[in-house]
Amino acid sequence: MTAPDAPHPDWDDSYVGVPPPWDIGRPQPAFVRLAEAGALSGALLDAGCGTGEHTILAALHGARALGIDVSPRAIEIARHKSAERGIDTSFQVLDALDLDGLGETFDSIVDSGLFHVFDDAARTQYVTAVHAALRPGGHLYLMCFSDRQPGDWGPHRFTEGELRAAFASGWRIDSLVPDRFDINPGLDTPTAEAWLADVIRLAPQ
Numbered sequence: 001m002t003a004p005d006a007p008h009p010d011w012d013d014s015y016v017g018v019p020p021p022w023d024i025g026r027p028q029p030a031f032v033r034l035a036e037a038g039a040l041s042g043a044l045l046d047a048g049c050g051t052g053e054h055t056i057l058a059a060l061h062g063a064r065a066l067g068i069d070v071s072p073r074a075i076e077i078a079r080h081k082s083a084e085r086g087i088d089t090s091f092q093v094l095d096a097l098d099l100d101g102l103g104e105t106f107d108s109i110v111d112s113g114l115f116h117v118f119d120d121a122a123r124t125q126y127v128t129a130v131h132a133a134l135r136p137g138g139h140l141y142l143m144c145f146s147d148r149q150p151g152d153w154g155p156h157r158f159t160e161g162e163l164r165a166a167f168a169s170g171w172r173i174d175s176l177v178p179d180r181f182d183i184n185p186g187l188d189t190p191t192a193e194a195w196l197a198d199v200i201r202l203a204p205q
Helices: 011-015 029-036 053-060 072-085 096-102 120-133 160-166
Strands: 043-047 064-069 090-093 106-112 134-145 171-182 191-201
Touching: 011 072, 029 053, 029 134, 029 171, 043 053, 043 096, 053 064, 053 072, 053 106, 064 072, 064 096, 072 090, 096 120, 106 120, 120 134, 120 160, 134 171, 160 171, 160 191
Parallel strands: 043 064, 043 106, 064 090, 106 134
Antiparallel strands: 134 191, 171 191
């Protein structure tokens, strides 16, 4: 949940010492609910997976789960977690803007707190990359900061209108509801206002 002030922040630094606010050592409750409902299944990509909690969650619920992140340190931690828990997952150091490098498509993509770190240009590139990486009918489960969150710390706060505009072409928003991120102690609140979206990739016309 880092503000997008620098276009290429050194994400490795975030995983040294005290865990960053988004790395809570367990999956976000919203994604636990999705997993328990059977939504995280098939071939699944966790984009910006950090230390891998949502990748591991999906694998535990039967998905063939791949987590990617630009931070080699985060991926190293994720691999260690997965091996320690005996969970069959895959992790790869990769920029989510370069998903074509994977050479495969997915039934679903999880995004917990990645979308909101991009600037406008990178965000457009990301939406295009995710669209190409999803099979037609596939689901993007996206959770991002909401404009309902007070203060000015953290990443960009999205309005409902901004989210709908970002996915206006080639997508159908199946649901878009208020939710909350759990965050690590150290800020004024243990949670932060969020949007949780289920966005479906449409087939080409």
